[in-house]
Amino acid sequence: MEDSTSLRVRYAETDAMGWVYYANYFTYFEVGRTEMIRRSWRSYSDLEHEGYRLPVIESHCRYFHGARYDDQLDIQTRLTLPTALRLHFEYRVVRVNDGKLLAEGFTVHCFLGESGKPVPVPAELRMLVTA
C-alpha cells in the first residue's frame, strides 16, 4: 500500500541551524501514514473510536539534506505487514521544488485492541495491503 501527501515546513519546525529540527521528521512521518490510512482504508481517529491504538515501537530516520522553512515536502509512504502483529511504514521525504530526497526512514507499530493488549492486524487492512 503506497501513498503520498504534501506539506509545507512551518517556522515552528525549524531550529537555530536554519533547517528542520531532526525530531520533526517523525511528525512528518505521522502526517504521511495518517493520510495514507485515511485514503486507503479509514481515518485513524475512527480506529481510535473503535478502541484501537497503533503505538510506535521503533522509529528510524536517515538525513541527507536539510529542509528549510517554507519548503514544500512530499511525504511518500509505504505500508507492509511483515508479521500478523506488526505494521511497517517506510517514508521518503522529497523536496517538491527540486525532487531531492531529503530523508528516509521507517516506523514499526503494533495494533492494540480495546483491552490495551496487542491484537493481530485486522483482516480488512491485511487484504488491502496484500492486494
Next chain:
Amino acid sequence: MEDSTSLRVRYAETDAMGWVYYANYFTYFEVGRTEMIRRSWRSYSDLEHEGYRLPVIESHCRYFHGARYDDQLDIQTRLTLPTALRLHFEYRVVRVNDGKLLAEGFTVHCFLGESGKPVPVPAELRMLVTA
C-alpha cells in the same frame, strides 16, 4: 503564591531566526506553574488522578528580547485567584546570565471536576494562595 524555577533552552525550541520560537514560551509557562503547584501544594499529576483538570482559557505573552539556545532561564510564577472559578498565573522569563527580562505573560485557567464541568477552586488551594 510565588515561585521560581529554572530551565535551559533546548535546540528543539529555537527556530531559524536563531531565537526561541514564540509559542514555546507557553511551554516554559507550563513548567513554571507545574513546579509552583508541586512545591506549594501537590503535583498536577496527582490532581489529574483525583479527576481534576485545569484547562487554559486565555493566554498572553509580551516578548522583549529573544532567548537563545542553551540560555538558562528563570521562570518566575505568581498565582492569584481573581474569582471563585478562575486561576490567574503571571510569568516572567528572566535570563539568568544577565538578569534581563525576556518575556512576561499570563494564563487563565478554570478547574474542571470529575464530571468535566467547572467547579470552584478547592478551598485547600484558596487558603494557600491567600495566606
Next chain:
Amino acid sequence: MEDSTSLRVRYAETDAMGWVYYANYFTYFEVGRTEMIRRSWRSYSDLEHEGYRLPVIESHCRYFHGARYDDQLDIQTRLTLPTALRLHFEYRVVRVNDGKLLAEGFTVHCFLGESGKPVPVPAELRMLVTA
C-alpha cells in the same frame, strides 16, 4: 487584508487531556499569517531573503472549545497596520465540521530590516492592507 487557510490537527499537537496543547494554537496562527502573506503579497521566506524579519512582540489567545486529533480547522486571519511600525494579525480558529469557533487571538509584529533594527512597514504592503 483577510484570508483563510485550513489544516488538520496532528497527533503530535494533542496532549494527554486529549485536546490540542494550548501553545500549538500559536503555530496554527503562524500557518494562517504565512499563507495570507503569501497569497496577498509574497512569501515570508522571500522577505527573509531580502533581509527582513517579522519577530512577534505580543501574542494572545482565548480558548472556547478544544480541538481534537484529526479535526479540520479553518484559520481565518486578518491583518491591520495600527501604526507605521506595527503589524497586527487577528485569528479565528473554526472547526470545519460544525462551524464552531474554537479559539481566537492576535499577534503583534514589527518589521526588522537588514541591520536588525525596526523599519517602517514597506509601502507596498501598506497599500495592499489599506486597499
Next chain:
Amino acid sequence: MEDSTSLRVRYAETDAMGWVYYANYFTYFEVGRTEMIRRSWRSYSDLEHEGYRLPVIESHCRYFHGARYDDQLDIQTRLTLPTALRLHFEYRVVRVNDGKLLAEGFTVHCFLGESGKPVPVPAELRMLVTA
C-alpha cells in the same frame, strides 16, 4: 564517554494517547548529549560560536514502555567515535521512579567546520572519548 541527566516530562510533550509523543524522545536525546558534552568537554553553544555544527545524519529509537506526564526520566548517554568523521551517541531513557527502561536509541552526527563542510572530530574530543 558516559553521562546521565534527568528531566521531567512536560504536558506539552504528551499526546492524546496519554504518553509522550514518540518524536519527543529525540528531544530528550538532545538534552542527554548536550549535557554530556557540556560536563565532559565544553558547551555545544561554545562549539557553535567557534563555527562548528554537529548535524544529525541518522536517528533511531525503540520504545518499550510509554512515559507519562510528570514522570522523572534519566537520560543515560554514551559517546563513541566509530570513525574519524562520525560521532555515535547511544541513549537509554529510564524512569527514575521504578528504574524501568522506557526507550533506547542512537543518533549519528558529523562535524561541520566553519566552511560548512565535514571535518574530522577534533583531537581534543577524541582524546576525551578514548581515554
